[in-house]
Amino acid sequence: KKDVEYGQYNGLPRQDQAMQKWRENRFGQFIHWGLYAIPGGIWEGKTYPYASEFLRGSAKIATSTWDSLIYQFDIPKYNPKEWAAIAKNMGVKYVTITTKHHEGFCLWPSEYTDFDIENTPYKKDLLREFVDAYTAVGIDVNFYYSVLDWHHPDWRYDIKSDEDRAAFERLKQFTKNQLVELVTRYPEVKGLWFDGTWDNSWKKSGQFSYELEKLLKNKRPGLIVNSRMRADEHGSRHFDSNGILMGDYESGYERRLPNPTDKEVLTRDWECCMTIPENQWGYHKDWSISHVKSPLELIEMLVQCTSQNGNFLLNFGPMGNGDIRPEEREVAKEIGEWMKVNSEAIYGCGPADLEKQDWGYYTYNEKNGKVYMTVFNNPVLGKYKIRLPKSHTLKKASLITKQVESLEIKQISPTDYFIIPDKINNKKPFVIILEIVDRASGKFHQKALT
């Protein structure tokens, strides 16, 4: 055991109101928007397949050239009220927007840099308009903030000299100033999603990140920060040197999900952030260069995350002119249609603590005691298998939608049941609501007390 002074300082999982709301939200929209949306992965007529927000590096563009994109950021199509309506219709309960990505361009008028929205043709406080539009439709707002800042002269990848140390101290002060500015100017903000914290310079700043977390939470009680913000004084990230999670939830699942039967993740809060193309966070003009995930693939990821106590943050990359691309509008519409009917299996739900079966995923709402089966895979057998602890019995199975007609329950052993639909004709994933009763108490399914 190592002695860790600058690791986790509050007990997890947090059970305060703000964190309970974060957990119940389950489904969020990520928004990556910055100067990178203007070239959209194409530079001087050449398409660069790597993530478009890294085009500056991929196309080896001089910083001064890249930074002059600021004069083209006039965003004539920017319509935050429409963005908020699209998000609302999709069924997200929270949004996380890049206030500043690695390029260093700030979407808000920061007093600590000129490389911000004030010095674009748009001029206005785009972030204020965004926060107001999403808050007005009841969507919680979080800010993504990249500590790594390619524009700032004091960024250092490592601390190798007194000059590095002096420079990085100035960068840390700048970072603290900007974050205090963000949580002060936009007090509605619910959480901070830190990124750009993998370099040695930050890994050597564990005490600073610890004190920064405390400072920001004092300024904004209830504030939620991701594990990516933190390093401990030994340079261990996300989890401290004793394996204790730092921040308030684990944010290591980037474009990947845990194994569906992984029970270890059930013990903590976590979030998976996901791109619709294979790997584009910022807008890329050409989506033909990789697989683009279908709404059904994305719905399955959302349900899997919920089944394992995780949140699902689906990314949108608005265009350089401020419009939302047609493919993303279509994804939002189709997911929204599914959520309109089936969100009872997502909002306020978590793991059911039942043995996973091949037809799909269980989720559970401890407020109403209901267990939800979301079916993605129709069994050749034509029957859905359920396995319960001997102490419980399956009392009722009902449908949210008539995608199968009636359901019959057949107990085939002390623990196993078949749910038998009269015929399976579902074209979409559908939900069966189970009422599972503890034989002794007669009460609805309670999570295993073990």
Ligand SMILES: COc1ccc([C@H]2[C@H](O)[C@H](O)[C@H](C)N2C)cc1
């Ligand atoms: C390969 O190293 C990476 C990959 C992705 C990232 C950034 C993406 O630009 C996006 O913001 C994602 C959430 N973040 C981890 C940073 C470094």
